[in-house]
Amino acid sequence: MDSPAGSREPGARTFEGAVAIVTGAGSGIGRSVALRLAAAGASVGLLGRSADRLAAVEKEVAGASGTACAVAADVRDLESLHQAVSEVEERFGPLTHAVNSAGTATGQTFLCEQDEDAWIRTVDTNLNGAFRFCRAVVPGMMRRRRGSIVLVSSASGKRGAPATSAYAASKWGVNGLVRSVAVETGPYGVRVNAVCPGLTDTDMLRNEEMLGGSFVASMRRYGGTPELTWEKYWRSAVRRTNLQRLVEPDEVAELAAFLLCDHARSITGEAMSVDGGAP
Numbered sequence: 001m002d003s004p005a006g007s008r009e010p011g012a013r014t015f016e017g018a019v020a021i022v023t024g025a026g027s028g029i030g031r032s033v034a035l036r037l038a039a040a041g042a043s044v045g046l047l048g049r050s051a052d053r054l055a056a057v058e059k060e061v062a063g064a065s066g067t068a069c070a071v072a073a074d075v076r077d078l079e080s081l082h083q084a085v086s087e088v089e090e091r092f093g094p095l096t097h098a099v100n101s102a103g104t105a106t107g108q109t110f111l112c113e114q115d116e117d118a119w120i121r122t123v124d125t126n127l128n129g130a131f132r133f134c135r136a137v138v139p140g141m142m143r144r145r146r147g148s149i150v151l152v153s154s155a156s157g158k159r160g161a162p163a164t165s166a167y168a169a170s171k172w173g174v175n176g177l178v179r180s181v182a183v184e185t186g187p188y189g190v191r192v193n194a195v196c197p198g199l200t201d202t203d204m205l206r207n208e209e210m211l212g213g214s215f216v217a218s219m220r221r222y223g224g225t226p227e228l229t230w231e232k233y234w235r236s237a238v239r240r241t242n243l244q245r246l247v248e249p250d251e252v253a254e255l256a257a258f259l260l261c262d263h264a265r266s267i268t269g270e271a272m273s274v275d276g277g278a279p
């Protein structure tokens with residue numbers, strides 16, 4: 001049993017008594033996951049680097065009568081993750097659920113002009129960060145023979161796209177990590193899955209500086225037209241999906257919550273898409 005209550009009633013407080021951590025909890029998908037778990041009864045450790053944003057989410061949870069605490073952690077620093085897990089466990093008790101949503105997509109270009117620093121930063125945050133996250137939470141869960149983990153991967157972890165090689169390689173790596181760790185932890189009652197969102201309406205998508213700058217410049221040089229903008233690019237990518245609309249962060253959170261809870265007790269090692277139907 002992953003969730004203590006294990007209720008199957010729709011809308012039930014499925015995570016009552018659960019203790020969760022969520023990285024990247026200050027914004028976007030991580031914030032939605034944290035709010036979703038807290039609303040269903042979990043005590044949630046909100047992990048990330050920006051104290052202000054984490055504090056705002058902590059306040060939001062408290063405003064909805066939930067329980068959460070902000071804890072500084074950087075997925076590029078294993079010790080900070082060990083420390084954060086200890087802090088959350090001291091406060092709320094042993095960890096039962098864990099979600100890694102921290103990620104970056106800056107500095108992506110065609111490979112022929114890919115900056116090495118940006119490649120290393122991307123892989124170190126998205127893939128090595130997912131490893132460090134698992135390294136910090138898996139041993140305790142294995143010892144207690146109970147736990148469920150979700151890593152936020154990407155639709156880019158299932159296919160190729162131009163000017164995305166570092167990001168895609170990091171997310172393909174996350175899906176491989178999930179497959180292998182699930183084999184190791186399954187006999188100890190610990191499940192590990194990934195969610196693979198398509199283009200989702202968050203800062204990562206809306207803030208051209210964060211994702212689009214180098215990407216669009218590279219696309220203009222090698223694959224696109226001089227008129228290409230980041231917004232034109234993502235709008236046309238969204239139009240190519242079956243549902244032809246952006247994914248909402250709440251929809252990713254819903255899938256993550258499902259995979260974490262006892263309803264999904266026979267699902268592990270999967271990388272599930274929530275992408276509006278990829279062509």
Ligand SMILES: NC(=O)c1ccc[n+]([C@@H]2O[C@H](COP(=O)([O-])OP(=O)(O)OC[C@H]3O[C@@H](n4cnc5c(N)ncnc54)[C@H](OP(=O)(O)O)[C@@H]3O)[C@@H](O)[C@H]2O)c1
Pocket residue numbers: 023024025026027028029030047048049050051053073074075076101102103104105125152153154155196197198199200201202203204205
């Ligand atoms: N938006 C999309 O279209 C989309 C599509 C597929 C997959 N994803 C994935 O979804 C996840 C969440 O992204 P999002 O769309 O919600 O964008 P976001 O709002 O920019 O969230 C990214 C979060 O990661 C945190 N973060 C970045 N580096 C970190 C580090 N080294 N240590 C700890 N936290 C770190 C950031 O917080 P701090 O800066 O405060 O640390 C931020 O809260 C990412 O893994 C992303 O790759 C997004």
